[in-house]
Amino acid sequence: MGLTSDVNRRDVIKRAGALGLVAVPGMTALSGCASGGGDDNKDKVDKGEKTKDNPLGVNEKAGLEVVIFNGGFGDQYALDAEKVYSDSYGKVTHSKTQKIRTKMQPRMVKGNPPDVINNSGAENMDIASLIDDKQVSDLETLLDSPSLFDPSKKVRDLMMPGTVEKGTFGDDKMYQLNYAYTVYGTWFSQKALDGLEVEYPKTWDEMLAVCAKAKKSGMAGWTYAGKHPYYFAFTIYPFIGKIGGQDVLKAIDNLEPNAWKQDAVKKAFEAYYELRAKDYILKGTPGIDHIQSQTQWTKGNALFIPNGSWVENEAKSTTPKDFGMTVMPPTGLDKSDAMPFETLWAEASEPFFVPAKAKNVEGGMEFLRVMMGKEATQNFTKQVSSLTCVKGAADGLQLSPGLASAKKALDAAGDNIVSPRLPDWYLTLHKEKVGGAIAAMMAGDIKPDEAMKRAQQAADEVAKDDSVKKYKR
Amino acid sequence: MANDVRAVDTEPTGPAPRKDARRASFGDYLLFAATLVLPPRFTPERVRYDRRYRTLDKYRFICWFLLAPVVLYAVLVISPFFQAFYYSLTDWSGFSSEFSFVGLDNYERMLDDSDFWASVKNSLLLLIVAPLATLGLGLFFAFMLQAGGRHRKSEAISGVRGAKFYKVVYFFPQVLSVAIIGVVWGAMYDPITGPINEVLRTAGLESWTQNWLANPDIAMLCVLFVLCWMFIGFYVVLFSAAMGSVPKDIYEAALLDGASRPTTFFRVTLPLIWDTVHTGWIYMGIQALDAFAIVHIMTINAGGPGNSTLVTPVYLYKKAFDSGQAGYATAVGVVLLIITMIFAAVMMLFNRRERIEY
Structure with a gap:
């Protein structure tokens, strides 16, 4: 430690500091700001000629770059669609990633994004902010072009209910195409229900009776992804809609004052709280994640689980062969419900968009048009067992049990579909605040009244917050 | 460093001035400046024999090496x-290169942001408790490894049996990546399949089983425990090394005077390694202020249930990337920087005391 030369350590540090201070002003000239970058359109490719086979006017010589989220759906379906595209329009550059945000955000900021982004996964980019920043191209020309699924119709006319609405943010243009179609509801094993010799409960009294019977046979009534409590929304939101009608959910989406204190919300929360009060929930559920909850459910430790139609694929490895995975619309409250039992929450999911600053915007849209053709949609459904946003695309296909039941429930629902917008408009409010309040209630930490109060308080805070863009429906 | 008594400046005494000291002319300064950028062998005669040359030589050396x-x-x-x-003064979304200047709006907003204050409260709690617990236990274990064993012949002090082995074991968590620690402890705390509840059930303590991370009352304790667990090994090794460099004869003298182990620790060991403890304290404080990875990976909804484990870096991350409010998040980051600097400054003040030489 004995530094006694004439250049001692303290001096060195002092002088280094001084030098650093001198160097700083010099640096400002050099520093490339994190937000710097071009915003001009000099890189756009020329448009091609519009013909009957090429209604969007794609430049056949320009390449296309597609980035796919490599999640539960993989990327094979996209590779297949790219092959179809490249047969008519030339080379496609394909890449896949699990970290859309990390990989794509810098390119969006710099102004050289790819032509199609599959903006999905836990690490996706906030689409509302992107649209706000005019970074996303609207898809109206795509919607008005002839469909490849049924050439006599426009793409727009073959969209499943809610798909166009889900892609709009603020104005009436669609910016985001949600390719897959997800059915949410109460999932169960038909075999387990048969074992208890009961039918799927249609009213809440029946639900409690079924749970009581299950409990007697040593099975919990419900389990859920306690670590991700917003899973509960998949049955609670449509339940609220069922009790009070579409307007109740509309008021919630529009952040109206006292929307969470409406009678329908109170009834729904109290009904679900009874599951906790009567101890029908699998012990330990509040602390487990979605995989764990699904595993407990496929093992037969719990009867019902709120989930979406991806669960069949996700829980494949733990599902017994004779499980009979089935989805039904959320159980209603009683005869006074405003909407029929068949009402359920279904929506388009798995978002794709074409960046406004992409080099080949027309090519990006054409690629999405190819994806919505007969070949691509059926390929997708077969490969990843999920429905698509194209009407009638899965008709006549051989479907797995869970998916078949989802399609059946969807067909039975007809127009009685609710699609709450809270998750895409105010993600934090939905996921953390309301999800957190429901989680605390289902864990038994608070009573329904308090949960409603917390949800309302959080909604009011968002309504007051100028930094959050507001939407109305 | 400020009190390093040996680090006394010994100003070099240059060769005696050959000529009478005269006022430096403009030309001299120019020459000196030129010397600074020239290789030493080209130093002009005029400068080389100047009495200020030694100083210049020193600076030249430092400048070029540090450039x-x-x-x-x-x-x-x-x-x-x-x-x-x-950026903290703008409304940048983080998604485009366009934003506008909003002055101190972001900071004003922070004042009314209940989530932000909840996160600051949690971070400050960690800042105080985590170093206390980790350093306390680290010191205890290190002392045991160093001086906790029975007395042996011809040795004033000795560690417990297998001290070397324990040292390695304590260090294990340090080798693991933080992400792995988060995932593994998340699984440990799992209420249904997690080993902690399993052990409790096997031991017949069914009533002690908990929804660990899902219980807002104990979730923070769970995070704190993991933080201590992952850093303790580092401090055991650090303190062991510091204690090892304390001369044995000081202990012998203390023993001859009839000092018990606690007395030895508080009167001899701790004062002698105080510098190391102090450094460790600052380091651990900064680790505790961060705690990002553990909270983000392990806890419910990253910071839940409710806001019970939300720490400021996690809140910053959520604002920046989940809500697309990079400007506001940067402002949160600036506040975090200020808190860290205040902490470091306070710790520096604490250490203004005489240093013991040995």
Whole structure:
């Protein structure tokens, strides 16, 4: 430690500091700001000629770059669609990633994004902010072009209910195409229900009776992804809609004052709280994640689980062969419900968009048009067992049990579909605040009244917050 | 360093001035400046025999050696700091290169942001409790490894049996990546399949089983425990090394005077290694202020249930990337920087005391 030369350590540090201070002003000239970058359109490719086979006017010589989220759906379906595209329009550059945000955000900021982004996964980019920043191209020309699924119709006319609405943010243009179609509801094993010799409960009294019977046979009534409590929304939101009608959910989406204190919300929360009060929930559920909850459910430790139609694929490895995975619309409250039992929450999911600053915007849209053709949609459904946003695309296909039941429930629902917008408009409010309040209630930490109060308080805070863009429906 | 008594400046006494001291002319300064950038062998005679040459030589040496690292440091570390200050005054979304200047709006907003205050409260709690617990236990274990064993012949002090082995074991968590620690402890705390509840059930303590991370009352304790667990090994090794360098004869003298082990620890060991403890304290404090990875990976909804484990870096991350409010998040980051600096300054003040030489 004995530094006694004439250049001692303290001096060195002092002088280094001084030098650093001198160097700083010099640096400002050099520093490339994190937000710097071009915003001009000099890189756009020329448009091609519009013909009957090429209604969007794609430049056949320009390449296309597609980035796919490599999640539960993989990327094979996209590779297949790219092959179809490249047969008519030339080379496609394909890449896949699990970290859309990390990989794509810098390119969006710099102004050289790819032509199609599959903006999905836990690490996706906030689409509302992107649209706000005019970074996303609207898809109206795509919607008005002839469909490849049924050439006599426009793409727009073959969209499943809610798909166009889900892609709009603020104005009436669609910016985001949600390719897959997800059915949410109460999932169960038909075999387990048969074992208890009961039918799927249609009213809440029946639900409690079924749970009581299950409990007697040593099975919990419900389990859920306690670590991700917003899973509960998949049955609670449509339940609220069922009790009070579409307007109740509309008021919630529009952040109206006292929307969470409406009678329908109170009834729904109290009904679900009874599951906790009567101890029908699998012990330990509040602390487990979605995989764990699904595993407990496929093992037969719990009867019902709120989930979406991806669960069949996700829980494949733990599902017994004779499980009979089935989805039904959320159980209603009683005869006074405003909407029929068949009402359920279904929506388009798995978002794709074409960046406004992409080099080949027309090519990006054409690629999405190819994806919505007969070949691509059926390929997708077969490969990843999920429905698509194209009407009638899965008709006549051989479907797995869970998916078949989802399609059946969807067909039975007809127009009685609710699609709450809270998750895409105010993600934090939905996921953390309301999800957190429901989680605390289902864990038994608070009573329904308090949960409603917390949800309302959080909604009011968002309504007051100028930094959050507001939407109305 | 400020009290390093040996680090006394010994100003070099240059060769005796050949000529009478005269006022330096403009030409002299120019010559000196030129010397600074010239290789030593080209030093002009006039300068070489000047009495101020030694000082110049020293500076020339330092400047040239530090140039590259300082430039790198300035570009990669210091300039982003200044950029961050600037971005914290804008409404940048993080998604485009366009934003507008909003002055102190972001900071004003922070005042009414209940989530932000909840996160600050949790971070400060960690800042105080985590170093206390970790350093306390680290010191205890290190002392046991160093001086906790029975007395042996011809040795004043000795560690417990297998001290070397324990040292390695304590260090294990340090080898694991933080992400792995988060995932593994998340699984440990799992209420249904997690080993902790399993052990409790097997031991017949069914009533002690908990929904660990799902219980807002104990979730923070669970995080704190993991933080201590992952850092303790590092401090055991650090303190063991510091204790090892304390001369044995001091212990012998203390023993001859009839000092018990606690007395030895508080009167001899602790004062002698205080510098190391102090450094460790600052380091652990900064680790505790961060705690990002563990909270983000392990806890419910990253910071839940409710806001019970939300720490400021996690809140910053959520604002920046989940809500697309990079400007506001940067402002949160600036506040976090200020808190860290205040902490470091307070710790520096604590250490203004005489240093013991041995």
